[in-house]
Amino acid sequence: MQIKLFLALVLPMVVLFGLFVNTSSALSSSEWRAGHIIDDSIFFNANALGTADTQSFLNAKVPNCDTNGSQPSGRAGYATRADWGRANNQPPPYTCLKDYRQDVSGVTADSYCSAIAGGNKSAAEIINDVSKACGVNPMSLIVTLQKEQSLVTDEWPWTTQYRSATGFGCPDTANCDATYYGFFNQVYYAARQFKLYIKNPSLYNFEYGRTGNVQYNPIGGCGSSPVYMETQATAGLYNYTPYQPNSAALNNLYGTGDSCSSYGNRNFWRTFNDWFGSTISDAFTIANTTHPDGTLVKTFGLPEVYMIIDGKRYHVPNIDTFNSHGFSWSEVRQATAPDRDLQINGSLTFRGGTLIKGKNNPEVYVLRCMDTFCVKDWISSIDVFSGLGFGFIDVLELPQSQVDSTYEKKITSSDVHLQDQLVLDRSSGKVYLIADGAKNWVPSLQIFDAKHFKWSKVEDAKPGDLALPTGPDVSFPEGALLRANGDNAVYAINHYRSLNGSSTGSEKRHITSAKTFSGLSYKPNDVFVIDASYTAAYTTGATIAE
């Protein structure tokens, strides 16, 4: 009977607590990956916390600040913390991070961080201002403050800890450099430094997508091991603190290891995991090979997007150019280290068929383009313009300085659609691309998508269009990923190019492993699944492998 009563009382409690108590388990050293301390998408996420969130977090970590240092010091000969503090030239009162404020003079923008306004600011405001200005996660900065000086959890921090809060300018066995003293300076220069590493990767020891030897400890004789830097943030952390934990430090994750241990990067990883959750969200290893031609690439943290053509990089100079090609951000891949070594060979131009006009003049031109060069034809009247199916919403208005009055052809008729226009033959249901004086059938929806064609741009075919000779079918563009139905092998399409840049043939390049596939930041949905006879028709080119 009593057992029943006990069960009736306790079981619901057990069930309730079982459901609602935080079930997160302690971090294990086996989860440490030297080359992948943290994902870039996490480390550089400046919007992960706001100022109020940061303030709440700091409040929660230190509910009671020992402002007067009245707690026992725990050190022989010194009754209170204040006594020991005074002996080290650090008398009370002590200000905890949650209460800390500083007069900030502000900084101007440079190529690494945007400007930060001056004023009297709390620590939470400083952390968030710097985070937003430099594009670094406030969590990364909070953890850096903890890793370097334990400021976040300190109930009676010393002024020296604020002065050198992120360890910036503090060599291991010498005094700190006064140039970087002060809480604001410390947070600002730390965050900015991670941007320096992104912008000047080859200048520093450890480079994203490359292997470097990382020591275990500054003491000579403790050894090192090669570490492949799987993320930019990981390379940055090793550039910031060039040591990795040895097995003794990892085996005692919440304590000390041996005389060859170092703790900076271990503690960053451990503290981030403990406070803010996993440091790895989209676990993939960046591949050690270039992307195939026809791929858009971008280095994390840098604004420039490049298109790879013939093994060289072409800068996509502005958003108008990007949009004119119908690109979407989801197809911009993370540049690998070998990508970053590719020569920059100029800028990509607009897509052929783009309509432009200067800001101050009414003339509308249509472009005919190669990769890096366009000529413009003048559409001579509004009747011709509308007769070709164009609307003014399609016209890109550019600064007048970019649109001179020279043109190659004057378009005076709308009887035949122009180069790069799409037309629909309603009798056959076929969509054609007008190109090189011919009508070229777009034989599948996948090719239509892969070419970034838009249905809104498809015009009804005119008799003049259908009277054009039939050219070769439109094929997949360079860089398109294909897989035959029922086959797991994924290929990237490559076009041979003659010296003048025009395509002369196509081949398929096999991406030899799933690791390389994901390491090139491709996703399964990026692959067009087509009939096996279609992939078989391509000749086979060089493999894409590491």
Place this chain on the structure above:
Amino acid sequence: MRSMIKNKKYTSNRLRGLLSRKRLLVILAVLLVGFGAFALTRDNDKTDTKSPSDTTINTQPATEAEKSEAERAKERIAESEQSTTTPGQKKTVKPVITDTSNNSIKAYVSGIFEDSGSCTATFTKGGTSLTKTSSGFKNVSYTQCEPIKYGDSSLSSGKWSVTIKYSSATAEGVSDASTVDVQ
């Protein structure tokens, strides 16, 4: 079939017994307390974080281990205040080579933080020796050597040994040897 009905009846009798009015009240009270506690903890979570990723933010007060790390940070400061350097004497340092691939030598020098020094790579193979120099510059807490490029065909193909010597007004020292494989 019969025994199953019997069992069913037995079970419902037991249930009825267990769920007498008194016990029902007790269970109800327990449930209410449990849900109250849950509601309170949920509410606390909300007021504490409010962030987009609040499901994973740990807003518990600092653990004892975290507090003791703060004490260790202070001890390191106390120790460094007491350490003295001898004026006029050059500090002995030991540069570290981190990478010799991609036609460049990467190295750094810990223990000093300055812009004024030079990093000299000495390449040796057989009786041949060759030097190349770059500048050191400040990086967070140490001195970084600018990468020393060697892919300019001044080194013949084969395996070369390389060391880095750092030299400045305040510090001096040579690294361990590393190997460079020139293609």
